[in-house]
Amino acid sequence: MKAEINSIALFGTSADPPTLGHEALLSELTKIFPKVITWASDNPDKKHQLxxxxxxxxxxxxxxKISHPKLEIVQELSSPRTIHTLTKALQLWPEASFSFVIGSDLVLEVPKWLNAKSILNKATIAIAMRDGWPISDKQLKEIKxxxxxxxxxxxxxxxxxxxKFRERPQEGLVPRELVPxxxxxNLYGLADSR
Incomplete structure (x- = not known):
């Protein structure tokens, strides 16, 4: 899969906290997309610890830490609602085509998003397979x-x-640059678990 020249990968995340999985995903996205934009956001379906x-x-x-020229954090895109994020992205990059990046654990949620049809008309959903979260044809048909x-x-x-990190804080689950x-x-009780 090679993205078109004006294609932007949009990856919003709770980042509660960012893990090695987030690091791997962002690094891999820079190999495919000419531009990767990320931000931390509040997910209306989650209770955030921080x-x-x-x-x-x-x-x-x-x-x-990843320090890649194609990757940047644009925190102003942060919104609990994907439609609001997309509206802001379209204002910032009117010529771009967008891919919303989600983990396979969130595929089921896409049809339930506020204004899902409008979002899906303006952006492609890019699905990263997560171990332990298979997706079914039925889930993909719902998006189609x-x-x-x-x-x-x-x-x-x-x-x-x-x-997993919040349940049992372990330094080995997060990029070591976050540990200090x-x-x-003293976030997530990591200092206490040492």
Whole structure:
């Protein structure tokens, strides 16, 4: 899969906290897309452990660590609703074509998004396969039924989820560049688990 020249991958994440899985995904996206934009956001279906500001700081550390010219954090795209993010993205890059990047664990949610049909008319869904989260033809048909297009990304994301880290904080689940900040601010109880 090779993206067109004006194609932008949009990846919003709770980043609660960013894990090795986030790092792998962002790095892989830079090999496919000419531009990769990420941001930390509040997911209306999740309870976040840290405030958005702290999660944004953690994501900034990760983006700086990856340090790729195609990757940037554009926090102003952050919104709990994909349609609002897409509206902002269209204002910033009116000539671009967009791929919303989601993990296979979120495919089921796409048809339930606010204004899903409108989103799917303006952006492709790029699906990163996560270990332990297979997707069914039925789920993909639901996206197609709404007029959506999707691409299965040609890589797998390693099994390391933010929720696993929150349940049992372990330094080995997050990029090591995040550890000093996590310890200094005593986030997620990582300092206590040492």
């Amino acid at each position: 405030p958005l500001l702290k999660r944004t700081q953690l994501l900034r550390i990760l983006v700086k 039924k709404l007029g959506g297009e999707f691409n299965l990304l040609p890589f797998k994301i390693p099994e390391s989820s933010s929720s 900040f996590l310890l200094e601010e």
